[in-house]
Amino acid sequence: MLVIVAALALANIAASGKPTDDQTSGTRPNSDPDAIPDGKATSDDKSHFNANMSAVSDYRFRGVSQTAGLAAVQASVEAVDRSGVYVGTWGSVTIPSRRAYREVDLYGGYRTRIGVVDFDMGIVSYFYPAMSSVSSVETYASGARAIGDATVKMGVSYTPHQDRLGVGDGLYLFAEVEKALPRTPVVMRGHIGRETGVNTLTGSTKIDWLLGTEVNISYATISLAWVDARYEGRRRTMDSSGRAVAAVAFNF
Secondary structure, eight states: OHHHHHHHHHHHHHOOOOOOOOOOOOOTTTTOTTOOOOOOOOOOSSOEEEEEEEEESSOEETTEESSTTOOEEEEEEEEEOTTSEEEEEEEEEOOSSSSOOEEEEEEEEEEEEETTEEEEEEEEEEEOTTOGGGOEEEEEEEEEEEETTEEEEEEEEEEOOOGGGOSSOEEEEEEEEEEEOTTSSEEEEEEEEEEEETTSSSSSOEEEEEEEEEEEETTEEEEEEEEEEEETTOOSSTTTSOEEEEEEEEEO
16 A cells, blocks of 8 residues: 555655546456456535446456356445445456356455545455355455546555465556556556466466557447466466457447
């Protein structure tokens, strides 16, 4: 958390900009490739719900396919209190193993704005109903701020030791930037993440990245991104090789 605060403080000295009041909602992997259900603080004085339904050509979690390169249907529901406290659930078709065909994430946290920085912190549990031995819990924190007409976000996700995952803990660090093209509904997005510990595929450090674009049309978001990951022992299969991922999402 201190790393996020320091980095965004330096950005605050270097540039100025006004954060938006919009509550973010989007589809993974193109809008939330880090799988942290974070968003901007809202100035709304009323509690509200967010809902999302989407279809993706390949569900990628931090650069690696969770559906063996196949398409997936996903949905989420989130309740946000005017205090900044929120709870939500997100689900997807997934194939992390031959017996787990569904993923259900439960999460909760707190969003607030300090100066021009939107902070988000919370906990998320990843459940696989058909195979509980791969279910896990993570804590997360992120900060985002506007720099000119772009938004820069940095974050961290920490997986404490859990017997079902094996020995040790896990750490994921990421940074991303998004920028809307002037006078168009097009948004450009870039993301890079670094993962170590129990959640890596081979035990070695994993680097993932995403370069993409999305178009917002009323309640719909259409996106296309190149998603990839590199790590020691990587195999050139659908699960780990880079590929273009298309998605369409409907926010309610």
